[in-house]
Amino acid sequence: MHLHAALVARPGSCIRQLAQRDRAREIQFTRFLRNDAVTAEEIAAHAAERTAECARGRDVVVVQDTSELSLGGRRAKANGYGPIGKGGALRGLLLHAALAVDASNGGVIGLVDAKVWNRTGGKASHRRLRTTTQKESQRWLDSTRRAAEVLTEAASVTVVSDRESDIYAHLAFRPSATHLIVRACQNRRIETGEEEQQIDLLFSHIDSLPEDGRLNVRIPAAPGRKARSSELAVRFSSVVLRRPLHGAADLPETVKLTMVDIRETSTPEGGKPIHWRLLTTHPVTNIAEARRIVELYRMRWAVEEYFHTQKTGGFDIEAADISDPEVMIRLAAAVAVAAVSVMQLVKARDGTTGQNLIEVFEPADQAIVEAISAKLEGKTERQKNTHPKGSLAFAAWVIARLGGWDGYYGKPGPKTMRIGLEAFQAIKFGATLGLRDV
Structure with missing residues (x-):
């Protein structure tokens, strides 16, 4: 039985448990994980081949996000694990994953990309002194490019991500055959007025527009939030983003996108009203197309469920007692692949x-x-x-x-x-x- 089959059959993070206390199998799994010729990239690439087959001819949404794998404090630091979270007290790894989801029904198709890394090398220089390729944020661009490479036979590909991916280079350099939906975080400068090219700010511009319509939606339950029915006010507009003033001289001067602004019209009991500002490369000219953008963005929740499955929801990856970060990186990549099978059953x-x-x-x-x-x-x-x-x-x-x-x-x-x-x-x-x- 290979490691992937063992992880699916007996999900967990203990190698002895995965081997069913078979000493020969335990040694086999350990040697595999300690083999320097085995890389997390190869494990993810093998899974992506299967995903490409299953995605053929389908409209695909690729949801991507990053999760921290917390592996301890002082002991983990002594073993060479880098800082995660705020303050640096916790140590562990980071996992960035991209999942392919069927746009028509939300079914999980498979893993498109997974990157696991350990932060080393000390404190980085100021972000304005580094290019995007020198930052961890390059992962958003890499996974988007990887989606375009893997899903060449899909009918369409839309990559969806949250606010951390609101990076000008990510918006400017997306592959031509791939669409984006990114939740806006930066109140960027935009051009308004075709002749005078007046400069405005993105958020104030969309706030000044009249409503284009309203949507009645069912908001599912989530941690700390009860399920509820709600009404959303919708605004949408074409926008031309201006290049950032600092550290972006090699980027295009402008990027043309569409902004879809979604706001809950009432404040729910015990919570905050929904307010999403979504930047997309899809054209939006009416309320039906705006609704579709919202529906596709809501599929992003699949990646949150996926991370939960790897942690407390099933595989308990953070309980793994592996002192070598390189070995742990390979195990985390193998779990990232195996967790897809559990997710597929949950969704189906x-x-x-x-x-x-x-x-x-x-x-x-x-x-x-x-x-x-x-x-x-x-x-x-x-x-x-x-x-x-x-x-x-x-x-x-x-x-x-x-x-x-x-x-x-x-x-x-x-x-x-x-x-x-x-x-x-x-x-x-x-x-x-x-x-x-x-």
Whole structure:
């Protein structure tokens, strides 16, 4: 069993547990992770090949973001882990990931790119003295370029990212076959007036515009936020961004984009109203097109769920007790790939993604999945597997039941799917045993 299969079957961060206390297998996994010829980039690239196949002919949203992997304090520092978070007291690694999501249904297609790194080298010089290529922010440009390279056979590609990616070079140098949706953070200078080229500020410009319409939306629950129905006021406008005054002499003087401004019309109880300023390369000329931009941006939540799956939601990667940062980087990359399978099951559980079972499982697994389903089904309607056989939703129902879900309360999350996958692999192993193996 390869490391990826072991991670999917028994998600966790303990090598001995992954090897099922098989000493030979434990040594095999350890040697793999300590092999200098193995790189995190190669692990991610192999996963991207599979993603490219599954994305063929589909409209794809690539959601990208960065997460900190906290691995301790003084001890981690002594082992060579760099600072993360504010103040530098915590030490660990950083993971930047880009996930491909089906734009039509939100189903997770696969991993497009993953970069894991350890901060070393001391304090950096002032940001204005460094080019984008010399900064960590280069990761946003790299993953966008990687998405264009990997997803050449997709029908369309839109890369979505949050405020940290609001970088002029990111907006100016996006690949021609790729669209962007970036939540604005910088109140940039813009040109207004075709003849006089008057200079205004981005936020004050959009604030001065009349509403173009309103949207009624359902805002899902999130940590610290209850689900609610709400009304959003919408404004949109073409904008021409001016090049920053400092450290950008090699960049284009202007970039033409569209700004879509979304504001919740009332303040929710116990929380802040939503206010998104979205910069996009997509044309927006009416309220329907503005709604589409909002829908695509909301798919960004998939990457937050993905990071949760790698941490407390399933793999507990931050509990790994690995002293060598280079070995930990390789393990984090392997977990980044394996966590996609759990995410795919979570997203497919309601049958809305339309994905096939073979996007996660081997073709030979279908007979086992169907046999388990027949055993697990109960007498009540809610204990029936109503999804089509051969669909990923059908398999997700089985895995969730194996993970302890009873079909009645709540929806199965990554922990339940992780436990269910472990149980499934044990059943699969038993089903393949013959008398000659006993």
